[in-house]
Amino acid sequence: MTLLTPDQLEERLRQIGAERYHNRHPFHRKLHDGLLTKQQVQAWALNRYYYQASIPAKDATLLARLPTTDLRREWRRRIEDHDGTGPGTGGVERWLVLTDGLGLDRDYVQSTEGLLPGTRFAVDAYVHFVRDRSILAAIASSLTELFSPKIISERVSGMLRHYDFISEETLAYFTPRLTQAPRDSDFALAYVREHARTPEQQQEVLSALEFKCSVLWSMLDALDYAYVDGKIPPGAFVP
Amino acid sequence: MTLLTPDQLEERLRQIGAERYHNRHPFHRKLHDGLLTKQQVQAWALNRYYYQASIPAKDATLLARLPTTDLRREWRRRIEDHDGTGPGTGGVERWLVLTDGLGLDRDYVQSTEGLLPGTRFAVDAYVHFVRDRSILAAIASSLTELFSPKIISERVSGMLRHYDFISEETLAYFTPRLTQAPRDSDFALAYVREHARTPEQQQEVLSALEFKCSVLWSMLDALDYAYVDGKIPPGAFVP
Numbered sequence A, B: 001m002t003l004l005t006p007d008q009l010e011e012r013l014r015q016i017g018a019e020r021y022h023n024r025h026p027f028h029r030k031l032h033d034g035l036l037t038k039q040q041v042q043a044w045a046l047n048r049y050y051y052q053a054s055i056p057a058k059d060a061t062l063l064a065r066l067p068t069t070d071l072r073r074e075w076r077r078r079i080e081d082h083d084g085t086g087p088g089t090g091g092v093e094r095w096l097v098l099t100d101g102l103g104l105d106r107d108y109v110q111s112t113e114g115l116l117p118g119t120r121f122a123v124d125a126y127v128h129f130v131r132d133r134s135i136l137a138a139i140a141s142s143l144t145e146l147f148s149p150k151i152i153s154e155r156v157s158g159m160l161r162h163y164d165f166i167s168e169e170t171l172a173y174f175t176p177r178l179t180q181a182p183r184d185s186d187f188a189l190a191y192v193r194e195h196a197r198t199p200e201q202q203q204e205v206l207s208a209l210e211f212k213c214s215v216l217w218s219m220l221d222a223l224d225y226a227y228v229d230g231k232i233p234p235g236a237f238v239p
Helices: A006-020 A027-034 A038-064 A070-081 A093-103 A106-111 A117-132 A135-146 A149-163 A174-195 A199-228 B007-018 B027-032 B039-061 B071-083 B091-101 B105-113 B117-132 B135-161 B175-194 B201-226
Strands: none
Touching: A006 A135, A006 A174, A006 A199, A027 A038, A027 A149, A027 A199, A038 A070, A038 A093, A038 A106, A038 A135, A038 A199, A070 A093, A070 A174, A093 A106, A093 A174, A117 A135, A117 A199, A117 B117, A117 B201, A135 A149, A135 A174, A149 A174, A199 B117, A199 B201, B007 B135, B007 B175, B007 B201, B027 B039, B027 B135, B027 B201, B039 B071, B039 B091, B039 B105, B039 B117, B039 B135, B071 B091, B071 B135, B071 B175, B091 B105, B091 B175, B105 B175, B117 B135, B117 B201, B135 B175, B135 B201, B175 B201
């Protein structure tokens, strides 16, 4: 292992995104290309809800470990983005607008009863990672947001074009993310460029991003297997 | 919710096994029926290794929480079964005899580098469950062993019959399990029959067994998707 410059480290991180980010997953291509049924899109939105709803818990777990006012203030904003400033606001609520628009019962969605076990285990692994690993690794694991504006643009335009059950209103979740994600990833990227100062720390940062890519990827593995291949596990949502 | 008698509780537990135990999974049927290639059996043994290797950690996590000498002595025996009484003994070692016999490099297997993320997340979820939930739920989550002698008999006879790369020696892991599993599950079943004394506790026991079934089931989902459907995620073992 050799010490990389900050630019080389960033290049390696972007390379991981190019190879492992879930925009390359077959389920994702099908979602964007209009090849899924409404029921399959329901399953995606229902399962992805658990990810959205767990992100504030993930961020609060990290917030509780951050050592300075500046870092905590920066990270607290992420929780505000997702939990909002009052009832009916914030990203989690906007995700429920999507599940509402797809005809899913809100209580059922929030109960997470019909979740795929693969979704639950992957999302919980992310929360545990942020709790158990170094602060550097925890911050680095958020760096998938470097790649999310591209996938969001593809997703919004593709879904609006292909599905008559999807409207701009039901996709309202994604609009603020186009500005929030770059702001957040700019901060996280600057942090890891500055704080990964040994080859070991740089490896930790690279591994954290690979881990996070595998969380998002395996959520789509589980969806594709259950709802495209039709092998729904016992107890999960049956459309 | 109504209070069940111990017999009724046991009947509900056995019902969960009949509906959700992984002997019903399509990958399992293919494994036993000789429909897999050697490479696919390698992928199964490689991924299942992480489960085997994590079981002593799971049991030690629970051991550390048990309140009495009697309970700890009972539970300690499980760790002895898996870790053995000296080098080259115990269940984890016997699993490596299987991966050796399948031609996998032992260092590679033990590194868990090629593991499917779905395997890692499911197995880690089991260890975390035993750490975070009540002792009653943690003990109940081991009750899949009620159903394992049947699957082991099917597995051993089916695999010996169908695969020329499998021998009695490579399947040596399973022989002691035919006596260990019933002994262990007898204890756990008696424990939950005695200690689940309210409807809420009984529900906790039933949910714990459902959870554990979903751990085993989702491991096979990930294998079937990656190695039978051919959608291997980035970074995982490529046969």
